[in-house]
Amino acid sequence: MEEKPFKASLGSHGSDKSSPDNDIRNLWTRSTLxxxxxxxxxxxxGENSDMEGGGISLKSRRWYNQKAGRDSDGxxxxxxxxxxxxxxxxxxxxxxxxxxxxxxxxxxLGSRLGEDVDSVTDTEMSSSxxxxxxxxxTPHRAYWMEQQNRLPLPLMELMENEALExxxxxxxxxxxxxxxxxxxxxxxxxxxxxxxxxxSKRLHLLVH
Amino acid sequence: MxxxxxTKGALSKGxxxxxxxxTLMSATMKLKQGSFLWxxxxxxxxxxxxxxxxxxxxxYFHLLDVHHNNTLNDVLFYHFLHHxxxxxxxxxxxxxxxxxxxxxxxxxxxxxxMLVCILLAQQNHLEEQFIFRHSRPVFELLDLDGxxxxxxxxxxxxxxxxNIKKQxxxxxxxxxxxxxxxxxxxxxxxxxxxFTMDKYQERQKxxxxxxxxxxxxxxxxxxxxxxxxLKQFLGINVSxxxx
Numbered sequence: 001m002e003e004k005p006f007k008a009s010l011g012s013h014g015s016d017k018s019s020p021d022n023d024i025r026n027l028w029t030r031s032t033l034x035x036x037x038x039x040x041x042x043x044x045x046g047e048n049s050d051m052e053g054g055g056i057s058l059k060s061r062r063w064y065n066q067k068a069g070r071d072s073d074g075x076x077x078x079x080x081x082x083x084x085x086x087x088x089x090x091x092x093x094x095x096x097x098x099x100x101x102x103x104x105x106x107x108x109l110g111s112r113l114g115e116d117v118d119s120v121t122d123t124e125m126s127s128s129x130x131x132x133x134x135x136x137x138t139p140h141r142a143y144w145m146e147q148q149n150r151l152p153l154p155l156m157e158l159m160e161n162e163a164l165e166x167x168x169x170x171x172x173x174x175x176x177x178x179x180x181x182x183x184x185x186x187x188x189x190x191x192x193x194x195x196x197x198x199x200s201k202r203l204h205l206l207v208h
Numbered sequence: 209m210x211x212x213x214x215t216k217g218a219l220s221k222g223x224x225x226x227x228x229x230x231t232l233m234s235a236t237m238k239l240k241q242g243s244f245l246w247x248x249x250x251x252x253x254x255x256x257x258x259x260x261x262x263x264x265x266x267x268y269f270h271l272l273d274v275h276h277n278n279t280l281n282d283v284l285f286y287h288f289l290h291h292x293x294x295x296x297x298x299x300x301x302x303x304x305x306x307x308x309x310x311x312x313x314x315x316x317x318x319x320x321x322m323l324v325c326i327l328l329a330q331q332n333h334l335e336e337q338f339i340f341r342h343s344r345p346v347f348e349l350l351d352l353d354g355x356x357x358x359x360x361x362x363x364x365x366x367x368x369x370x371n372i373k374k375q376x377x378x379x380x381x382x383x384x385x386x387x388x389x390x391x392x393x394x395x396x397x398x399x400x401x402x403f404t405m406d407k408y409q410e411r412q413k414x415x416x417x418x419x420x421x422x423x424x425x426x427x428x429x430x431x432x433x434x435x436x437x438l439k440q441f442l443g444i445n446v447s448x449x450x451x
Contacts, residue, residue, distance in 0.1 A: 151263070151264055151267055155244075155247075155264060156267070158244055158247075159244050159264075159267065159268045159271055160271060162243060162244050162268075162291070162292075163268070163271040163272055165291060166272065166284075166287045166288050166291045167272070167274060167284075167287075169287045169290075169291070170274075170283055170284050170287040173283050173286075173287065174283065177283070184275065187274065187275060188274050188275075191274045195271075
């Protein structure tokens with residue numbers, strides 16, 4: 001029974017593996033399993049948060065502020081103070097240590113099946129408590145991981161909207177130039193439809 | 209960290225349409241406000257994009273690369289430039305032919321990156337600095353015939369891309385054509401870029417001094433005003449005490 005949360009996450013991991021879109025919810029469900037850097041030394045954890053990801057998440061917030069009123073030198077990566085890097089490091093450490101604890105408990109739970117019921121019940125209680133506390137941190141970690149690897153969402157949205165406008169006009173040229181039935185025209189059309197679907201999916205996620 | 213250009217090899221191309229384009233030449237190009245490129249900026253010293261900006265640009269390029277060739281064909285390129293700049297069709301196709309230095313009929317990311325840097329340099333009035341910093345790639349870009357020499361007709365292209373005025377072009381040929389063949393080789397061109405850069409820096413300095421002069425004048429006026437009012441105040445007090 002205590003294995004259920006892990007089986008559930010395994011199941012979701014398996015089903016989402018084929019999904020090309022990397023929905024953030026998938027990250028959350030897989031976060032208890034995919035901890036490649038749990039045993040990384042503290043100094044390199046600090047390094048990791050110092051890297052582009054830390055910068056990007058800091059900058060993405062700045063990007064929000066700069067987008068509205070860009071006068072002269074504004075850009076989404078200006079003003080590299082890194083004032084929040086210290087707090088990010090601490091948060092990352094806490095999350096990684098909690099997750100490590102959870103893993104250890106999970107493995108110990110698995111080995112203790114069939115042993116003393118009281119001890120199992122105690123560990124069950126403690127594991128459920130720890131999983132609760134981890135679930136509080138997990139969304140932040142998933143968000144952080146996403147921000148490390150991706151560009152800020154508003155920037156992506158701006159780029160996609162613009163690309164859509166450009167490609168829609170290009171599609172008209174393709175149709176008039178090489179015809180509707182040409183494979184390049186069809187490829188472009190499919191691509192535009194895929195882009196629109198991605199946009200509406202994101203909008204749907206935002207609304208709900 | 210800044211991302212530098214990859215230089216092209218010289219290739220032969222006709223430049224008659226280039227010359228023709230120059231007669232259609234218009235005012236300074238402006239990027240469309242609110243477009244993605246509008247949010248990017250060049251490093252003012254090296255006139256290049258940072259790694260983060262390039263990362264975003266690469267993502268943008270891949271969004272436009274609908275056929276997954278890591279290139280943009282002429283149609284996609286045209287619609288991209290038409291959307292983000294104020295250039296007309298002829299100008300856009302001239303730029304396309306200039307950047308298609310491999311004569312593949314497609315533009316790769318290296319060429320796209322160079323184009324974006326040129327656009328941003330124009331947008332931010334950094335043309336002189338850009339030509340100075342990247343004289344070799346610019347020279348190769350303009351050397352359409354691959355003869356390692358640039359004729360006057362090629363130079364008209366500066367107006368289009370780099371905002372070089374007619375007067376400056378006349379000076380260029382008058383002062384820098386050392387070999388006297390009415391064309392500029394790379395060394396002569398480099399001298400020109402250094403000269404233009406010096407002039408640009410002098411202009412900047414003169415503007416700074418002018419601003420400083422204005423500020424000093426304002427300060428003096430204020431001080432004078434304060435002195436006058438102080439004197440008046442003291443004058444009144446002295447007369448009161450005498451009374």
